Amino acid sequence: MADTTTMEKLVSLCKRRGFVFQSSEIYGGLGSVWDYGPLGVELKRNVKDRWWRAMVHARDDIEGLDAAILMHPKVWEASGHVAGFTDPLVDCKTCKARFRADKLAECQCPQKPSKRPGEHSTCELTEPRMFNLMFKTFMGPVEESASVVYLRPETAQGIYVNYQNVLQSSRQKVPFGIAQIGKAFRNEITPGNFIFRTREFEQMEMQFFVKPGTDEEWFERWRGLRLAWYHEIGLVPERIRWHQHGPTELAHYARAAYDIEYEFPFGWQEIEGIHNRGDFDLGRHQEYSGKKMEYFDQAANERYLPYIIETSAGADRVTLTLLVDAYREEQVEGETRVVLGLHPGIAPIKAAVLPLVKKDGMPEVALELYNDLRTHFPCFYDDAGAIGRRYRRMDEAGTPFCVTVDGQTLTERTVTVRHRDTMIQERIALEAVGAYVRERLT
Numbered sequence: 001m002a003d004t005t006t007m008e009k010l011v012s013l014c015k016r017r018g019f020v021f022q023s024s025e026i027y028g029g030l031g032s033v034w035d036y037g038p039l040g041v042e043l044k045r046n047v048k049d050r051w052w053r054a055m056v057h058a059r060d061d062i063e064g065l066d067a068a069i070l071m072h073p074k075v076w077e078a079s080g081h082v083a084g085f086t087d088p089l090v091d092c093k094t095c096k097a098r099f100r101a102d103k104l105a106e107c108q109c110p111q112k113p114s115k116r117p118g119e120h121s122t123c124e125l126t127e128p129r130m131f132n133l134m135f136k137t138f139m140g141p142v143e144e145s146a147s148v149v150y151l152r153p154e155t156a157q158g159i160y161v162n163y164q165n166v167l168q169s170s171r172q173k174v175p176f177g178i179a180q181i182g183k184a185f186r187n188e189i190t191p192g193n194f195i196f197r198t199r200e201f202e203q204m205e206m207q208f209f210v211k212p213g214t215d216e217e218w219f220e221r222w223r224g225l226r227l228a229w230y231h232e233i234g235l236v237p238e239r240i241r242w243h244q245h246g247p248t249e250l251a252h253y254a255r256a257a258y259d260i261e262y263e264f265p266f267g268w269q270e271i272e273g274i275h276n277r278g279d280f281d282l283g284r285h286q287e288y289s290g291k292k293m294e295y296f297d298q299a300a301n302e303r304y305l306p307y308i309i310e311t312s313a314g315a316d317r318v319t320l321t322l323l324v325d326a327y328r329e330e331q332v333e334g335e336t337r338v339v340l341g342l343h344p345g346i347a348p349i350k351a352a353v354l355p356l357v358k359k360d361g362m363p364e365v366a367l368e369l370y371n372d373l374r375t376h377f378p379c380f381y382d383d384a385g386a387i388g389r390r391y392r393r394m395d396e397a398g399t400p401f402c403v404t405v406d407g408q409t410l411t412e413r414t415v416t417v418r419h420r421d422t423m424i425q426e427r428i429a430l431e432a433v434g435a436y437v438r439e440r441l442t
């Protein structure tokens, strides 16, 4: 059963605290396109930075790449997107709404939301027709079919077409991987659930090139590593599960596929896909470009087309998952306390510095501490309003530590550190604050 209240509260918090805003809001918004505000941009950057650290910096066998969004149109013929990246679309002739024919059971009739499309007496659904999800545009000044280019619907293809470039310039050997974070665009028929399914989004994809025959072993290894990453960024393990694709679900390129799913308020949904793509991609690009994509293994003196194990996650979707996972409400002294219990390493602001009162020299000491801490990690200075209210504002922002400068600070050079999750306060030396917070960010 979809828990719409939690999502509504989260969307409202995201706007109130500056995580996510509707795109072009002053013009009424643009369908399923969202902007990240000051806290949201930090949160999403932390997601991408941790992914990059785990996938590129922490490994000797993966290289980074940043390919362009616009690519030669033949890429999308080779990849199968021109012919097959389609969803079945049905229109309602009565209310003019459009739905995915294969997702009708999850949709509401706009005329009567308690019913599914087609169930209301006046509904008149058309036969399904295939609709390509790629956004088309034109390159150069002339809008003609010869100048059609597409906004990439996935980042993966930029990796395949650069595979030889990276291999040669980095002097890697198979098995090795290429990782990329970047925007992708899909003209989704039924986007929704806030930033879960949007038309413009960011992907974090890694393609791992392996010798045929070793693919199943690497597939299992990558499944394990990727699941562990979600545990490391703090998601509740019980809300994560595997979904194995059955024969009818498998994408045209996949020999095997598993999704990592999360239990959202609107049900279990995919956050990342792990695919054994075999030699489909390099084989197709070899065929369409006429360029050899084979790998020569010098030690074994053999040539082969590597198989690819792909890990593909959405940065926006992971950001939403973290927000949903972290959101909670508690009753404290007759009031509702809203908390984002984000992992300290993921939280947008790591520490807030708060003078207890705006006098007696406290702001001066607090500002000095704040100016020192901000050179090491994102901090916030707040001297406005009652201390309880300031703590609550930081709870909603997901800030794990509030450092308060009080009377004792001036006499003993100590401060209190208030912990977001337990609300427990402890007193530590003023000089120790930086190291104290830093130790807890990993």
Ligand code: GAP
Pocket: 153, 154, 155, 156, 186, 188, 195, 196, 197, 198, 199, 200, 201, 202, 203, 205, 270, 271, 272, 273, 310, 312, 313, 314, 315, 316, 317, 318
């Ligand atoms: N290269 C393989 C690929 O793109 P996918 O399952 O279509 O596979 C991978 O997408 C991930 O990208 C998904 O698990 C999801 O996190 C994210 N994603 C896909 N479509 C999205 C959309 N419309 N909005 C937000 N994220 C999306």
